[in-house]
Amino acid sequence: MVVAEINAGSQGEWPKERIWAKLATELPFDDTRLRKYQSDLLKLIEQYLIQQEFEADTFASQAYLLRSIKKKKLRKLHNSTLKTVKEIPEKTPHRDGNYYLGQFLVETSYDQLISDFEEKKTEKTNLEEMSKLLDYFYIGEKLKIYCEVLSRKKFAKHEYDISLIDEILSFAERFEYQEIPFIAIYYQIFKMYVEPQEVNHYYKFQNLLSESSHFFPSSQEKVFYDFAQNYCINQLNQGNSLFLKELFGVYKDVIAKGFFTIEGRMESLEFRNIVVVGLRMGEYEWTENFINNYIKLLPTEIRENTRSFNLSQLYFYQKKYSNVIRILQEVEYNDYITNLNAKTTLLMTYYEVGEIDPLFNLLESFRVYLNRNKEIPSARKINYKNLIKFTKRLISLPPSDTKLLTVIKEEVVSTKNIPSRDWLLEKIAELE
Secondary structure (H helix, E strand, O other), rough: OOOHHHOOOOOOOOOOHHEEEEHHOOOOOOOOHHHHHEEEEEHHHHHHHHHHHHHHOHHHHHHHHHHHHHHHHOHHHHHHHHHHHHHHHHOOOOHHHHHHHHHHHHHHHHHHHHHOOOOOOOOOOOOHHHHHHHHHHHHHHHHHHHHHHHHHHOOOOOOOOOOOHHHHHHHHHHHOOOOOOOHHHHHHHHHHHHOOOOOOOHHHHHHHHHHHHHOOOHHHHHHHHHHHHHHHHHHHHHHHOHHHHHHHHHHHHHHOOOOOOOOOEEEEEEEHHHHHHHOOOOOHHHHHHHHHHHHOOOOOHHHHHHHHHHHHHHHHOOOOOHHHHHHHOOOOOOHHHHHHHEEEEEEEHHHHHHOOHHHHHHHHHHHHEEHOOOOOOOHHHHHHHHHHHHHHHHHHOOOOOOHHHHHHHHHHHHOOOOHHHHHHHHHHHHHO
């Protein structure tokens, strides 16, 4: 009964007296003793969690085993344990920073054990190997931290003092460490940040990731794909349209590997971004399959609205304008971002099919919505009001007034951050 209630996620805390009763003790309720039991239980849980992680870390457990053999002088375990330890690297699939640190710890314990039990003190030891392993761990982790710094600087203006980073970058550049994918990949990510215009850094990074992704746990591989995704988006923002295809490829890889889902759930913004890129690529069948197959991964309360909105975008790209109007006239979206996008799509659809009266009505209701909604940032309101203004001017334009059309075009080009600017310019070009 107790387990069933916990698994059911029953709300609220249990009264202390009820907990005491479940302990099946004959003693009268004792608050001090109960708190002692709870404290002891918490410590046991913590020790259990620590033990779980420790046993999962092969390198750490074997390093401590070697230390114990040395400490207790267990000569009979010496040979068999050394044989087991030496087989660990071959049986360990991953080659991230933890691999090199773990191997360093094992080699250190191995060296100490050998020095105690072996008779030939003059033979060359594994000190050189230990030094290399420590270098690989330190250089790789330093590069990893520095790449995170460069990434975060794009969102927040914090200063970070990363000691010895210049020396490490110089060292990594001289040797490049192609045989150590963990270092090689992070070095290319660094180059992508400091020389973003040199797109060969990205392609080299992609080749390294493609060839060595199997060397990394999924959590680390996901981080690499996040860097790839951000680079592609930055290139698109800089006007490099070639990276639309690259971003689409990254999205397909990430979907296939399950990196967009957290505990079986997907974020609605990520869902929307994938749909947009798929549509811009003209991959309509793929995008429709994505919507239908992955909509179930979104939270239940937003699932249907998200599905209808994204299908409306698909239909707009396919020029199935009657389907767009049917969907967007039926649904009022709760969040203002989706609402703005939906109204923009409906605006463009009415224009495309020549429904001038509904378009005028929508433009006015759109303007009222912008004025009344307190959630929408002021800058975004200005952007959408510009879209409304230029759309009105286009549909009110006298036929063959090329001079006024040229003025409108110049204003659209010079006005920043108009939603659907490319669509506006396309409609202007059709009138020229």
